[in-house]
Amino acid sequence: MIGGDAAGMSAAHSALRAAKAAGREARIVVLETTGDTSYSACGIPYWIAGEVASGDDLVARTADEHRAAGIDLRLHARATAVDTTARTVTYRQDETTHTIEYDELVLATGAHPVVPAWARTPAGALVAGVHPVKNLDDGALWTELLAGPARRAVIVGGGYIGIEMAEALLHRGLSVTLLTRSRVMGSLDPDLGELIERALVEAGVDVRTDTTVTRLTSVDGAVTSAVTTDGDEVEADVVVLALGVVPATELGEAAGVPVGIARGYLPDDQGRVAPHVWAAGDCCESQHRMTGERDFVALGTHANKQGRVVGDALFGGSRAFHGVLGTAITRFAAGGRVTEIARTGLSTRQAVDAGHDVAVLATESSTVSGYMPGAETMVTKVIADRRTRALLGVQIVGGPGAGKRIDAAAAALWGRMSVDDLAEMDLSYAPPFATVWDALQIAARRLAERI
């Protein structure tokens, strides 16, 4: 396995189990560039916020634990070349070049954060104070940066990491400006993105949409401001790069493994990308179940599931990865208010692009029975096909308890159910948990009545 995070280590352990079940011997080598394995990248903003005490807490299984299970784990080992004909991998470790042979190769190289040219010095290094949020080393660097006198932060990017870092930096007492190329949370429809933007603004974030950074100013190599495409200069002690990620597929591409439009590998249901070569996790594109098209969704939960499938397949297993729905969730918590954000399936734009005759409705309702303490407003948007009545997507923005409701919608999409199914199904009700028609069902029912 090349890569020792979620996908690679899931594949390694799954392969061990599959080999054992098949009565075969498995010799599994994992090459990992960093010194860390099996960590939660998604947890890093909460470490930076101070909610999680240490980067070690984010490590699900340590190197020692993997080795004790029988995995030959090589850390600080950077793969530099793959030869799929000779079946060899070349890697650098301790300033030495090694070549090892494989019977089967698993590419689990993850994704790279997007780093624009303006973030780098002429020599190619990151400007001091400017950094992405991707791996544990990044997390450690951020805790160092914030231990100093930094007071002003600019976050570039208004997606998941952008708003999670806005929460983290507000918690750390910084003033925060968030720049986004288009709108906040563009993976949701604009009306729901607007609600999130409002929550950011109410918490004191200076949100600037339809803009980005053209250049930085710096003093003694450390950032002092970001100059935007609007010509504004925003003072900054630190700049968060939250512009998304791209699949880390250089190794495979150089070896002739095909990639897709998003430059991710294109595994089949079992993870195969070429003879004796497999891929899993953020370096892959996945099949979107609502369109049948490939989509790039970098998320730990898929990486784990795909790694498990691949490890199993290496020893003849028949498990499969059955695609993604684009389900996602996060929150923005600041100033005593929590805004939960979730989506699954197609957005309105995606549904139109996929050729659906789209019916869509956003409905405001309550997280729990209105008379209960803690009842908060939530907005549920339901997207369906007007002709077939198929449910296409759901989006939620609301107070505590709103977000995880998305799972019932995701299950309905997984089963290719209709908007009527979502309205009628037997969801749970009790006053501390829901209104008598659950928010999801009020929203689905109202849309169903209109089509």
Place this chain on the structure above:
Amino acid sequence: MIGGDAAGMSAAHSALRAAKAAGREARIVVLETTGDTSYSACGIPYWIAGEVASGDDLVARTADEHRAAGIDLRLHARATAVDTTARTVTYRQDETTHTIEYDELVLATGAHPVVPAWARTPAGALVAGVHPVKNLDDGALWTELLAGPARRAVIVGGGYIGIEMAEALLHRGLSVTLLTRSRVMGSLDPDLGELIERALVEAGVDVRTDTTVTRLTSVDGAVTSAVTTDGDEVEADVVVLALGVVPATELGEAAGVPVGIARGYLPDDQGRVAPHVWAAGDCCESQHRMTGERDFVALGTHANKQGRVVGDALFGGSRAFHGVLGTAITRFAAGGRVTEIARTGLSTRQAVDAGHDVAVLATESSTVSGYMPGAETMVTKVIADRRTRALLGVQIVGGPGAGKRIDAAAAALWGRMSVDDLAEMDLSYAPPFATVWDALQIAARRLAERI
């Protein structure tokens, strides 16, 4: 409509909308025995607890609001007879007997709380201090009872209302003894019921299983103790009757409308129970989607959905009620700890009785990522058919955030999905909301691996 709570008023409003859509005139008369309409019976324990300030808060729509919508609502009007041949209803109001004609009749008479003989005086009244928890009048009586010097409560019944009242009475500072005929929360498997019993005991409830009351002692007509089948005498200032409900079908039965094993009406998908007679809500049995058999599930969410279907059907609509899964949720919150309790589909016992070759596994996991503040333990039990791999049921007991996960399982059951679907589907993940494999999916995956 006979009955002006969830089912009856939903039917009334649905009928108004359907008539309007059909360009027809609707004259809708609702007869309601009490002085209240459209109230949340499920909210009464939280009113008794003091979490909800007033019974008025539990009223979703007042009599005036219904009348303003064009409904001829007659309160304190007790229907005494139905003649399905003459199509008349006789009722008593203001000590006068009235008879009205109908074109279509909707029976929405709800359910009666079970009141054992020992709870009554020789004259047939309830012993003072002894009361069920069913309608707003009961709620008002409980707030009066608890305004006095009552210190010791006995709750008879260990189901949903029993544990909700245990929470309420602990909140009010009473000492609580809970007696249950078999185990606590018998609608869950015994191992999960055990977890709930433990939570009750840890909060200071004196839980006595496999017992019930044989008689009461009283002084000056007010209860002073309950004597159990074990011969124990438990001192009590108040006794809560939480022994469940039975369908209130006397009117229909007397008029020849058929009832089922549980003595509930047997509506078809549109709610029809006899020519020109319809029924909705707690007076009905519903089809259980997992067995195809009739089941009696008294729950406001079904009452609302059924009422809507019936109202629509009265004016030619084609909506249908597609059955129940037995989804239910509640909580027990006391002493700073919250235990959420949820179930859907068949329990192990129900699955065996229905002839399945049952595979079952309970898995302990975490409500959110283990390193996040607020992570709590939850136990998820998954029940599947070993031969077909069909998902049959899920049960959850755990900390805040655990319970509402049941909805994703309910959606999977609604779509007749497999245990593999539940393990593989694209559920939402972020550290403040879930582990990287959601608790539901860990549990489903582990069971799937064993069958």
